[in-house]
Amino acid sequence: MGKRIGKRTIAYDTPAVIRSWATAAGRKEARGKLAEQYDFILNHNQFGEKSWERAEQKMQQYALELALEKAGLQASQLDYFLGGDLLNQIIATSFTARAAGAPYFGLYGACSSLAEGMILGACLLDGGFGRMAAVCTSSHHDAAERQLRYPTEMGVQRTLTAQWTVTGSGAYILDKGHGQWQITQAVPGKIIDRGISNSSDMGSAMAAAAVDTITAWLQDTDNLDGVDYIVTGDLGKIGYEICKRQLLEQGYDVNGKYYDCGMQIYHEEDQDVHAGGSGCGCSAVVMGAKFLPQMAAQPHCRLLFVGTGALLSPLTVQQGETIPGIAHGVLIEYKQEG
Amino acid sequence: MELHLEHNLKNREKRLQKLQELDQANMEQLLLELQQEHQQLVSMEAGSIDLAEQRYYQELIEQNKEQTLRIQKEIDKEYQKQISLVTPKAPVLKNVLRAFLVGGTICLLGQLVINFMMLTYDADFKSASALASITIVVITAVLTGIGVYDEIGRYGGAGSMVPISGFANSVVSAALEFKREGMIYGIGAKIFTIAGPVILYGTVASVVIGMIYYLLG
Numbered sequence: 001m002g003k004r005i006g007k008r009t010i011a012y013d014t015p016a017v018i019r020s021w022a023t024a025a026g027r028k029e030a031r032g033k034l035a036e037q038y039d040f041i042l043n044h045n046q047f048g049e050k051s052w053e054r055a056e057q058k059m060q061q062y063a064l065e066l067a068l069e070k071a072g073l074q075a076s077q078l079d080y081f082l083g084g085d086l087l088n089q090i091i092a093t094s095f096t097a098r099a100a101g102a103p104y105f106g107l108y109g110a111c112s113s114l115a116e117g118m119i120l121g122a123c124l125l126d127g128g129f130g131r132m133a134a135v136c137t138s139s140h141h142d143a144a145e146r147q148l149r150y151p152t153e154m155g156v157q158r159t160l161t162a163q164w165t166v167t168g169s170g171a172y173i174l175d176k177g178h179g180q181w182q183i184t185q186a187v188p189g190k191i192i193d194r195g196i197s198n199s200s201d202m203g204s205a206m207a208a209a210a211v212d213t214i215t216a217w218l219q220d221t222d223n224l225d226g227v228d229y230i231v232t233g234d235l236g237k238i239g240y241e242i243c244k245r246q247l248l249e250q251g252y253d254v255n256g257k258y259y260d261c262g263m264q265i266y267h268e269e270d271q272d273v274h275a276g277g278s279g280c281g282c283s284a285v286v287m288g289a290k291f292l293p294q295m296a297a298q299p300h301c302r303l304l305f306v307g308t309g310a311l312l313s314p315l316t317v318q319q320g321e322t323i324p325g326i327a328h329g330v331l332i333e334y335k336q337e338g
Numbered sequence: 339m340e341l342h343l344e345h346n347l348k349n350r351e352k353r354l355q356k357l358q359e360l361d362q363a364n365m366e367q368l369l370l371e372l373q374q375e376h377q378q379l380v381s382m383e384a385g386s387i388d389l390a391e392q393r394y395y396q397e398l399i400e401q402n403k404e405q406t407l408r409i410q411k412e413i414d415k416e417y418q419k420q421i422s423l424v425t426p427k428a429p430v431l432k433n434v435l436r437a438f439l440v441g442g443t444i445c446l447l448g449q450l451v452i453n454f455m456m457l458t459y460d461a462d463f464k465s466a467s468a469l470a471s472i473t474i475v476v477i478t479a480v481l482t483g484i485g486v487y488d489e490i491g492r493y494g495g496a497g498s499m500v501p502i503s504g505f506a507n508s509v510v511s512a513a514l515e516f517k518r519e520g521m522i523y524g525i526g527a528k529i530f531t532i533a534g535p536v537i538l539y540g541t542v543a544s545v546v547i548g549m550i551y552y553l554l555g
Binding site: 039048069074320 | 370373374376377378380381383384392396518519520523524
């Protein structure tokens with residue numbers, strides 16, 4: 001097969017270029033480790049709107065428009081808009097798509113939506129079906145809590161395995177052309193379900209999927225030394241440890257190059273977030289605010305971004321079902337110009 | 339500060355005074371302009387050096403949204419007209435008659451129970467009417483459980499919903515539906531999903547009425 005390596009890896013003929021990106025984040029996130037790196041910081045969790053859901057949508061639209069502005073583009077020039085969020089029926093993204101007016105594919109991969117969108121966006125461009133695509137995801141802490149768990153003002157003690165849904169959004173403009181950041185390969189994820197049914201322990205539920213995707217890529221390419229960073233989406237502290245151990249058991253020592261976006265946002269001790277950040281916005285803001293800029297420190301850098309998603313539904317969790325996990329891998333390469 | 343964006347908004351405001359006279363293509367052109375300006379304004383807001391500047395751009399963004407909404411509404415108007423042409427009208431007279439029949443039958447049943455209790459067991463009116471309510475609630479619960487009451491509801495509409503049987507139906511149907519999510523998060527949390535507002539506002543109304551009684555002696 002033409003654009004494939006091994007069993008699962010996609011190798012694009014014409015890599016999609018990440019032409020620009022922008023991130024927007026909430027106030028708690030702005031007090032965290034990446035404080036200075038966000039493009040936009042919400043003045044308030046409600047962001048001048050009458051509901052958190054509207055605030056999330058506005059935040060997403062801001063991220064998209066800032067990314068477009070950075071690239072010198074207009075929404076009307078987009079051939080595709082791909083994205084998703086955590087609200088029921090991914091409604092925030094659909095409203096953003098309404099404002100953008102571009103052909104739209106709504107994706108639900110929970111917190112893996114960004115990676116899923118990047119894979120599909122790069123496929124659309126490589127296939128010659130367009131020149132410009134935007135990928136945009138978001139999550140809002142209060143909107144997600146209220147929908148998936150408890151009312152936000154309810155005095156509950158969160159378990160140590162629980163993660164904090166990030167209020168944040170990231171938009172990435174993919175382009176068929178020349179540029180420094182390129183999406184060269186991808187590994188679409190499979191559903192891996194190891195029987196975890198505790199919705200406060202999503203890191204453990206997703207770690208197995210991340211291991212599956214990372215080993216699939218390593219088996220296909222046999223190139224552990226060729227990759228400078230392996231970055232998972234939002235496994236959190238616990239999932240991160242599980243993932244590292246499992247990879248080592250399979251003979252892959254990723255020490256020193258493995259990071260998790262969920263552990264990059266908050267100051268663990270001061271901000272009371274337990275296992276770390278999570279949500280569609282988690283990897284979306286950390287990739288844009290931290291890892292993509294960091295890649296430019298080297299003349300040539302390769303990063304395997306593994307967006308992880310816990311595809312649970314609050315309803316089936318109550319019915320006692322387990323949590324299906326997924327992880328989509330995207331290989332991003334940075335090449336200095338010249 | 340970029341003052342041209344403010345001017346654009348003001349100039350457009352004048353054109354929007356005669357919004358009805360514009361054709362669709364013109365309106366869509368305006369929407370595109372607004373979309374582009376929104377993007378610039380957001381970028382300006384993100385780059386603001388102080389709070390005052392940020393406020394200034396936020397204000398312009400609000401104006402931009404407001405203009406967009408107005409044009410969108412105007413475009414939608416035409417579409418709404420088309421919808422009203424093809425939407426079937428609800429058969430009001432038929433619905434009212436059926437509601438009268440079903441609601442009347444339920445109330446008649448209640449009255450029969452009251453009369454029966456008063457004549458046969460020498461009950462006073464207060465306890466007889468309580469017994470009538472209980473009887474209807476029990477019958478409705480059983481009919482809901484065996485799937486008959488939803489048929490009555492489909493036929494009778496408001497006639498089956500307004501009497502106390504409608505209340506019983508809403509509680510029992512919720513309990514049946516949500517038992518799959520368990521006794522606590524399922525039945526416990528969802529049993530009053532539909533009946534909840536009736537209970538809450540019924541209680542509030544009774545408090546208000548009670549106060550009125552008290553004040554009027």
